[in-house]
Amino acid sequence: MNLFTRIVCFALIIGALILVAFRATASSQVPESVKESAERISGDHFTLVVSTPEGVTVYSVTPVSREMLDAIDSGLAELFEISRGPKHRFRKSLRFTDYTVFVGRADRTKAQSGEYSPDIAVGAAQYAGTKYDKGGYIYAAGMVVSARSNAFLIADHSKDFERVSRVVRYEGEHIVLYQNDRDEYLRTMDHSKGGGHPILSN
């Protein structure tokens, strides 16, 4: 190998590394302020980041199981299909790589009824005094962290991954509406006065 080849090789390797680093940044980072919001809401520290098989960025506290990652993908797949469908014909934020999911520690794993229901305790805010209010906080299955950045929070699950898909689809509905139909987003974003999910249907 002559000097020229070596330099070119070296330059190419450097170039490839820069590209990898850049792509890693581009696909796996939300703005720091969004991550801070997720940490403030959940009380968790999101130190791990991975991608689902379909390319959703997932932040977590402890390693996320393959079942969780697949459940996130299938919840979004269903959401995208409905959103693209003839009833809505939405176009924006319908790629897996558009999304960031924060998987927080569950603050409870059972609902009052006793059923498995990993949820996150968040400040009651507009839910204060409603049936959801548990004394200054409510238990949420999921929560939009930043509709603009396509980011939401869910609780980690060790079973019932269909529930994960459902929560992902439902939180995703708020984001898809924010990106495609702002009026409907505003009408449906707050469940404290009633209303819930699903919002979008075939």
Ligand SMILES: [Zn+2]
């Ligand atoms: Zn909702």
